[in-house]
Amino acid sequence: MTHISVKVDGTTYEDEVEPRLLLIHYLRDRLGLTGTPIGCDTSNCGACTVELDGTAVKSCTVLAVQADGSEVTTVQGLAHDGELTALQRAFHERHALQCGYCTPGMIMAARDLLREHPHPTPDEVRHGLEGNLCRCTGYQNIVRAVLDVSEEEEVTA
Amino acid sequence: MIPPAFEYACPSSVDEAVRMLADAGEDAKVLAGGQSLLPLMRLRLAFPELVVDVNRIPELRGVREDGDALVIGAMTTHHDVIADPLVRRHAGLLAATTSTVADPAVRHRGTLGGSLAHADPAGDLPAVVLVMDGELVAQGPRGRRTIPAREFFVDYLQSALAPDELLVEVRIPKAEGWGFRYEKFHRVAQAWPIVGVAALVRRDDGHIAEARVGLTNMGTTPLRAPAAEEALSGAGDPDAVAQAAQEAAQGTRPSQDTSASPEYRAHLARVLTKRAVLAAAGMG
Numbered sequence: 001m002t003h004i005s006v007k008v009d010g011t012t013y014e015d016e017v018e019p020r021l022l023l024i025h026y027l028r029d030r031l032g033l034t035g036t037p038i039g040c041d042t043s044n045c046g047a048c049t050v051e052l053d054g055t056a057v058k059s060c061t062v063l064a065v066q067a068d069g070s071e072v073t074t075v076q077g078l079a080h081d082g083e084l085t086a087l088q089r090a091f092h093e094r095h096a097l098q099c100g101y102c103t104p105g106m107i108m109a110a111r112d113l114l115r116e117h118p119h120p121t122p123d124e125v126r127h128g129l130e131g132n133l134c135r136c137t138g139y140q141n142i143v144r145a146v147l148d149v150s151e152e153e154e155v156t157a
Numbered sequence: 158m159i160p161p162a163f164e165y166a167c168p169s170s171v172d173e174a175v176r177m178l179a180d181a182g183e184d185a186k187v188l189a190g191g192q193s194l195l196p197l198m199r200l201r202l203a204f205p206e207l208v209v210d211v212n213r214i215p216e217l218r219g220v221r222e223d224g225d226a227l228v229i230g231a232m233t234t235h236h237d238v239i240a241d242p243l244v245r246r247h248a249g250l251l252a253a254t255t256s257t258v259a260d261p262a263v264r265h266r267g268t269l270g271g272s273l274a275h276a277d278p279a280g281d282l283p284a285v286v287l288v289m290d291g292e293l294v295a296q297g298p299r300g301r302r303t304i305p306a307r308e309f310f311v312d313y314l315q316s317a318l319a320p321d322e323l324l325v326e327v328r329i330p331k332a333e334g335w336g337f338r339y340e341k342f343h344r345v346a347q348a349w350p351i352v353g354v355a356a357l358v359r360r361d362d363g364h365i366a367e368a369r370v371g372l373t374n375m376g377t378t379p380l381r382a383p384a385a386e387e388a389l390s391g392a393g394d395p396d397a398v399a400q401a402a403q404e405a406a407q408g409t410r411p412s413q414d415t416s417a418s419p420e421y422r423a424h425l426a427r428v429l430t431k432r433a434v435l436a437a438a439g440m441g
């Protein structure tokens with residue numbers, strides 16, 4: 001067992017974990033943060049995307065011990081006091097989801113994209129989200145939602 | 158899918174990492190970005206007893222100049238390679254190709270050194286480092302040694318690194334004045350290339366003075382295409398390039414798998430070589 005201290009969505013947790021525990025399992029099974037789903041389990045689909053020290057990673061392909069001393073943000077850490085972020089609102093307003101399974105990962109990946117390209121072209125949005133699969137193939141509205149936010153004056157995704 | 162149990166070590170220096178690898182013998186694996194190793198462990202295709210995580214060794218990250226070469230720390234992430242102004246200026250082929258590797262989240266974790274040491278013949282970067290005449294610097298218990306890229310890739314998923322050696326740096330000669338292009342063919346955006354071609358072209362007076370062609374996934378290691386390189390020398394128009402590109406698969410023994418037959422791979426190598434060289438030469 002290895003001791004880790006990790007801040008997740010603003011709360012610091014101290015835990016003993018097996019080195020083989022994956023970050024996604026730590027988040028879901030130990031912390032109960034089931035807002036981040038497991039999709040493909042092989043780093044293809046992006047459903048489990050979270051932020052590790054401010055950049056998007058696929059949490060099925062990071063060990064929990066590697067997050068020691070780091071800050072993790074999941075989709076559950078975005079809204080404050082029930083107030084959605086602009087990006088979350090855009091997903092809602094543009095109906096950028098069908099079954100919703102890919103949505104947490106899409107939102108986390110889109111945040112990453114907007115940090116690097118605050119005003120992306122539609123093509124840049126599609127490339128920026130290429131590691132996130134929507135099996136309902138609802139990409140059109142997802143791209144529209146991200147573009148909506150990028151057109152707002154202040155990007156506070 | 159849960160990886161098999163392993164001991165975990167997180168050294169803070171290269172010396173410490175090398176000592177751990179030497180003590181562990183062949184049962185240890187180096188964990189770089191983890192974007193290949195962790196899936197392999199989860200699929201139970203790899204089950205090291207000790208995982209040596211080199212993510213917390215600052216000396217392994219970053220890019221610097223050393224005379225006519227760029228020195229890229231083995232743990233520099235794909236994301237940082239793409240964004241680095243020195244890489245963009247002096248090794249445009251590497252920056253451009255790296256931006257096609259996997260997806261943004263994987264590129265935040267995955268590293269240049271990790272993808273080279275993994276030595277996957279379907280990986281995009283080995284052929285690029287080969288075509289740029291790169292060198293790989295390994296540190297072991299007996300010190301450092303420099304391995305030319307053409308000797309580094311030994312076989313399928315096998316590099317020239319000894320079990321107690323750590324890849325620490327990648328040295329790339331600066332390639333100013335060379336046109337470049339990486340072309341790959343894959344089924345879907347993130348899939349491994351069925352075949353990829355890396356081209357570097359130096360032009361002189363409208364003709365190709367020198368062309369280098371690297372092949373991805375045309376054998377168990379990345380390859381150069383010497384017959385095509387020779388035929389391209391002196392080519393002055395698209396027809397001549399197309400003609401020379403017919404030699405691209407000569408001497409190769411590409412594999413058969415669910416994506417493609419050897420014959421189809423050879424066809425792709427010829428077509429992609431033509432496209433890559435035309436683009437690199439500004440003739441496209």
